[in-house]
Amino acid sequence: MTKWPRDNQADLLAFYGTPGPDVERQLVNVVPPFQMYYDGKPISRIRFHRKAAGALKAALDEIWEYYGRDQRRIDALGISKYAGTYNPRKVRGSATKWSNHAYGAAIDLNAAENGLGAGRGNMPQPVINAFKRQGARWGGDYRGRTDPMHFEFCDASGYPGVKPVKLFDVPETDADSDLHADRDHTHIDSEPKPSWLRRKWKAVTGWFSGGAGLGVFGYLTDWQVVAVLFGGVLLIVILFVLFMGPGNVRAWIKRQVN
Numbered sequence: 001m002t003k004w005p006r007d008n009q010a011d012l013l014a015f016y017g018t019p020g021p022d023v024e025r026q027l028v029n030v031v032p033p034f035q036m037y038y039d040g041k042p043i044s045r046i047r048f049h050r051k052a053a054g055a056l057k058a059a060l061d062e063i064w065e066y067y068g069r070d071q072r073r074i075d076a077l078g079i080s081k082y083a084g085t086y087n088p089r090k091v092r093g094s095a096t097k098w099s100n101h102a103y104g105a106a107i108d109l110n111a112a113e114n115g116l117g118a119g120r121g122n123m124p125q126p127v128i129n130a131f132k133r134q135g136a137r138w139g140g141d142y143r144g145r146t147d148p149m150h151f152e153f154c155d156a157s158g159y160p161g162v163k164p165v166k167l168f169d170v171p172e173t174d175a176d177s178d179l180h181a182d183r184d185h186t187h188i189d190s191e192p193k194p195s196w197l198r199r200k201w202k203a204v205t206g207w208f209s210g211g212a213g214l215g216v217f218g219y220l221t222d223w224q225v226v227a228v229l230f231g232g233v234l235l236i237v238i239l240f241v242l243f244m245g246p247g248n249v250r251a252w253i254k255r256q257v258n
């Protein structure tokens with residue numbers, strides 16, 4: 001795997017070149033394995049820096065395989081909503097530091113539901129994992145203001161690695177996702193919300209798993225959460241029986257049955 005440059009201007013300039021004509025000369029076409037859309041219109045290729053193009057293709061290929069080469073699943077999760085790569089601009093709020101988009105080494109996906117400051121947005125963990133396996137850094141991991149639509153090929157040391165995939169990979173809803181006032185990222189109409197049951201399920205498992213940032217047990221998969229809940233209920237029943245005395249409980253059950 002390529003060793004990506006550290007996220008400072010000197011290292012990025014040395015590795016990718018100077019934003020503008022120098023970088024543009026080094027952009028190549030990446031053909032995504034699934035259909036992607038920009039602003040609702042189908043696209044056939046993505047322009048990306050030649051040094052990171054292979055890694056981008058590998059990440060997209062892994063996503064395509066993970067979702068069983070099923071375009072409908074990809075579409076339903078918003079992954080096919082391409083929202084830009086190369087863009088010769090400075091970092092928002094800075095007059096001097098180039099954005100990693102200016103090197104053609106960053107890609108945005110599903111901007112409408114993964115805006116700036118939207119926490120983790122609803123980016124599916126398998127997508128995050130696919131990019132991280134290529135050494136990319138995810139904007140959802142930024143300390144401070146997050147950028148969950150954003151993946152960039154610069155050194156990700158010190159940032160979280162690949163996480164286990166939850167069996168119930170339901171996108172997290174985030175009330176902040178409408179607040180991104182980011183002119184550089186495309187706004188696209190959002191997908192319908194997950195069903196009531198799935199949102200409730202997410203609320204419960206998210207609280208336990210730390211997905212909502214409130215985790216009390218660290219990162220747990222959904223089945224571990226189920227095990228914890230089941231274990232808790234079992235413990236309460238056992239304590240209840242011990243406290244009441246088995247004889248009294250039997251008598252109580254008998255009264256309810258009769």
Ligand SMILES: [Zn+2]
Pocket residue numbers: 101106107108147149150151
């Ligand atoms: Zn971005």
